[in-house]
Amino acid sequence: MLKWLVRLIVLALFLGLSGVIAVVVFYQQLSSDLPDVSTLKDVRLETPMRIYSQDGELISQYGEQRRTPVSVGQMPPLLIDAFLATEDARFYEHPGIDPVGIARAALVWLTTGEKRQGASTITQQVARNFFLSREKTVVRKVKEIFLALHIESQLSKDEILELYLNKIPLGHRAHGVGAAAQVYYGKELADLTLAEMAMIAGLPKAPSTLNPISNPLRAGERRAVVLGRMLETGKITQAQYDEAMAAPVAARYHGAEISLNAPYLAEMAHQFALSMFGEEAYTRGLNIYTTVQADEQQAANQALINGLLAYDLRHGYRGPAATLWQGGQPWSTERIAEHLHELPAYWPLKPAVVTAVGERSAVLMIKDKGEATLDWDGLKWARPYIADNRQGRAPRQAKEILKAGEQVWVRPQGEGWMLAQVPEINGALVALEPGSGAVTALVGGFNFTLNKFNRVEQAERQMGSNIKPFIYSTALDHGFTLASLVNDAPINHWDVGSGSAWKPRNSPNVYDGPIRVREALARSKNVVSIRLLRDSGIANAMQRLNAFGFDTDSIPATESLALGSPSATPLQMATGYAAFANGGYKVTPFVVERIEDAQGVVLYQSEPSRERIISEENAFLVSSALSSAIQGGASGDRRWNGTGWRAGRALGRGDIAGKTGTTNDSRDAWFSGFSTARVATAWIGFDDFGRPLGRTAYNPNLGRNQVAGGEFGGSTALPVWADYMKVALSHFPEQARPQPEGLVTATIDTSTGLLSNGKGRTEYFVKGSEPNRYSRPDSHQRFGGTSVTDELF
Known part of the structure; x- marks a missing residue:
């Protein structure tokens, strides 16, 4: 009997030693294929790209x-x-593997032939999640043990x-x-209830x-x-258990906690990040800080809407x-709610x-709001639409x-609601800090979800007519001053090529x-713009437009460009x-101020660039004339309003300038305007060009x-610009533009543009261009190539 006992002990030792040797040999064979687990010390978890406003409001998340x-x-x-x-009750006691669990899994495999992975510790799951696939093979399981x-x-x-x-993946693209x-x-983790924590802890078994959300019944059972x-x-x-068990299985999908609506801007920032980092932008945890401030962006959103x-x-x-x-049996409340x-x-x-x-009045069921009454104030506007030019x-x-x-x-109106409709019209609003080109607000349309x-x-x-300041800028560098007289008279020009007359009005x-x-x-006198273009030269005007950043390769070099026939985007404008x-500098607009990685290291920092394209004096003179477009003026005893007078009434400031723009048949309505702190362009039109x-x-x-x-620039686009500017300029006190050293002032007679012997207005001139004669009853000066005594028509 002792002999057999000794033999059994020897056999056991032999088998144990053989097992150890087999494990060592197996390890030697696999060791070259095992990854370096030391990389876990510096692991970079894949986190989405987030886009923020300058003041930290989340705009969007990609990944x-x-x-x-x-x-x-x-x-x-x-x-x-x-x-x-x-998942692993003995986690803080075991060395990374659970021998009992492994033996149980091995027994199931030997007796049933089924390759179940069971009994994995949390450490083994880390090994699998970071380094291995999820295939159920013995080799993968052994690798997992060694890695653990x-x-x-x-x-x-x-x-x-x-x-x-x-x-760990936890369903609905949530990881961790x-x-x-x-x-x-x-919620944040700290705000979860016990029932909610238990629900999340039950997800690793089968998160999908x-x-x-996907299966509340099975999720409740797992909880x-x-x-x-x-x-x-x-x-x-027991009391905690009972309370948590009684809690309803109440969960719904929550998207990223967007706190600022700026989807068009976010997409521009998103594309910028992709151009810099490629597909890694989606996983590196990039935090992209844009150039917009939340209050200005919100004002822009509301203004355009x-x-x-x-x-x-x-x-x-x-x-x-x-x-x-129609007539018959109405839908039930439940069916209406489901439809909404x-x-x-x-x-x-x-x-x-x-x-x-x-x-x-009318009674309605409103999505997410329930039943509401629509009173007459919310209905009375709704006369029938017949055509764009006609209402019932x-x-x-x-x-x-x-x-x-x-x-x-419907849309909110005060404490109640107003009948509405999804508009067919569309528009855009963009604003910049003029000195740097940083975009301070941007809205690319009525609704990004509806149309991207x-x-x-x-x-x-x-x-x-938004083009006219560039035409006038050219003229001011080619012999004209703000006091020069130009013939505001109809033009009848015979075009030999077409065999017809061109009669701009x-x-x-x-x-x-x-x-x-x-x-x-x-x-905004059209025929004056044409005369100025003629006298200063189309080639010079084309060069000026090119310097301002407009694509002159696609612009016909004809007199029609004085009336705004060329095309441009609101951002170019x-x-x-x-x-x-900004005093004569071309800036490059940008929407990304900086990009940081997940640890806050700055990977990109914007570097605004400026290039002088016109003199400081020229910029000042055009700005001054555009201030008159808002403030108005006088010629002799006659008072006149500029085309942007509504902006002055809306903002009540004297430091703003701007220009309306309306194309033929009113297909496009523009307003572009600025102070020293902000420049903005609003455009309204149909996506259908015709x-x-x-x-x-x-x-x-x-x-x-x-x-x-x-519908014109002054009545349709200007109010959008003004509503935004009310908020944007509230941060800046009224500030007059400093007069450049190269300018002088003189008091002129507003009827003749010559020096005044009495009352008149102060005008700015580039040194040496100021008039040297005083106005007399028989005074006249040259203008537009024709003196005032010549035929006006």
């Missing part, structure tokens, strides 16, 4: 994975307990746990517990099928397992978006369904506008004869006007304070 890295010290102890109780042992020798338990809880808390509950394990291991009391909706309102109501039922839930909302518009119509009779009763069963759009076309940088539209079709350059620009605001903005008739339901008649 397939959502991850918010959190240290173990920042994680609630109960959350850690929930994971340990469910290596990891335990290199990292502390807390470091391993932190990597695990930040790396920080992201899961945001995705499922819209056990999460509370119960986690809570049960926590109770068994003494991590929670208000302008587009105001245009839409005055042109009439186009009817419901859909009709859900599926519809998008385009801020500030919300979809609604009309359920009843009274004499001067103003309504007297609600039934003329709405019927039960119609799906419509960024009109700020992609819509090339005819410039209209003023708008309105009124002519004043001899007129000073300052007044002509302020009042704002950039051009910036040179008048569709004019039209006209509106007076709506008797809306009272006196309304826009009626033609």
Whole structure:
């Protein structure tokens, strides 16, 4: 018997030694394929790219994975307990592998032939998540064990746990517990309840099928397992268990916590980051700080939305978006709510369904708001739209506008609601800091979700009268002053090539004869612009436009360019006007101020560039004339308003300048204006180039304070610019432009432009260009190549 016992002991030792030798040999064979676990000390977790405003408001987030890295010290102890109780109760005791679990998995494999990975510790899961695939093979399992042992020798338990809880996939693109808390509950980890922590801790088993959004029933069952394990291991009391079990399985998808709406700007910053970092931009945890301030961007958003909706309102109501039922049996409240839930909302518009119509009111179900009453103040604007140039009779009763069963759009109005519609018109607004080119606000259209076309940088539209300051800038460098008289008279020019006459006209079709350059620009006299172009030379004007950044290769070198026939984007327009605001420098607009990595290291810092393109004196003179476009002026005893007078009324400041712009048939409406602190351009038009903005008739339901008649730059685009500037310039006290040293002043007679013997106005001149004669009753001077005594027509 002793002999057999000795033989058994020897056999056991032999087998054990053989097993050790086999493991060593197996390790030697695999060691060359094992990754270096020391890299975990410097691991860079894949985190999404985030885009912020200058003052830290989140604008957007890009990346397939959502991850918010959190240290173990920042994680609630109960959350850690929930994971340990469910995934690895002996985590702080074992050396990285669980021998009992491995033996159990091996037994299942030997007896059933099924390759189940079971019994993996958290350390093994870290090894698999960072270095291995998820295939169920013996070789992969052995590698996982060896790596786990290596990891335990290199990292502390807390470091391993932190990597695990930040790396693990938890469903709906959430990776790590920080992201899961945001995705499922819209909370920080510290704000989670025990029930919510248990829900998240149950996700690693099958994140795509056990999460509370995709399968609330199975997720609730899995949560119960986690809570049960926590109770068994003494991590929670019976009372805590009972309370958490009774909590509803309430979760919904929460996107990134966007705090500032600037999607068009965000996409520009996104593309900039991709151009610098490629696809790595999505995983390096880049924090991109743009040049906008939150309050200015919000003001720009609201200004453009208000302008587009105001245009839409005055042109009439186009009817419901859909009709859900007519007469017969109305839909149930539940069915209406389900239908509304599926519809998008385009801020500030919300979809609604009309359920009843009274004499001067209607009852609606509004998405996410429930039942509401639409009173007459929110309805009375809605006369029928017939065409862009024509509206129907103003309504007297609600039934003329709405019927039960119609799906419509509404928007907030004071404490109530107003009938609305998704506008067919569109627009853009962009603002810059003129000295650097930093974009301070940018809105590329009515709604990014509805249409991602960024009109700020992609819509090339005819410039209209917005081009005139560049024509006048050229003229001021070629013999003209702000006091020069030019013939404001019709032009009838025979074109030999076409065999027809070119007859450009003023708008309105009124002519004043001899007129000073300052007044002509302020009042946007078309024929004066043409005469100035003729006298200063088309080639010189083309060079000037090219210097301001416009693509002259695509501009026909004809006299029509004086009226704004060339095309430009709103961003190009704002950039051009910036040179008048900053004293003559061309700037390069930019939207990204800096880019930092996840650790705060600056990877990119903007470096604004400036190039002088016109003299300081020229910039000042044009700016001064554009101030008159807002402030108005006088010629002799006659007072006149500039085309931008609404801007002066809206802002009540004397340090602003600007120019309206309207193209033929009013297809494009512009306003570009500036102070020394901000330059901005607003554009309104249809994406369909051939569709004019039209006209509106007076709506008797809306009272006196309304826009009626033609749609022009001053009435359509200027209010958008002014609404933005009210906020943007509130940060800056009124500041007059300093007079350049190369300018002198003289008091001139506003009727003749010559020196005044009595009252007149102070005018600016480049030294040496000021008049040297005094005005007399028979005075005259040369202008536009023709003296005032010559034939005016």
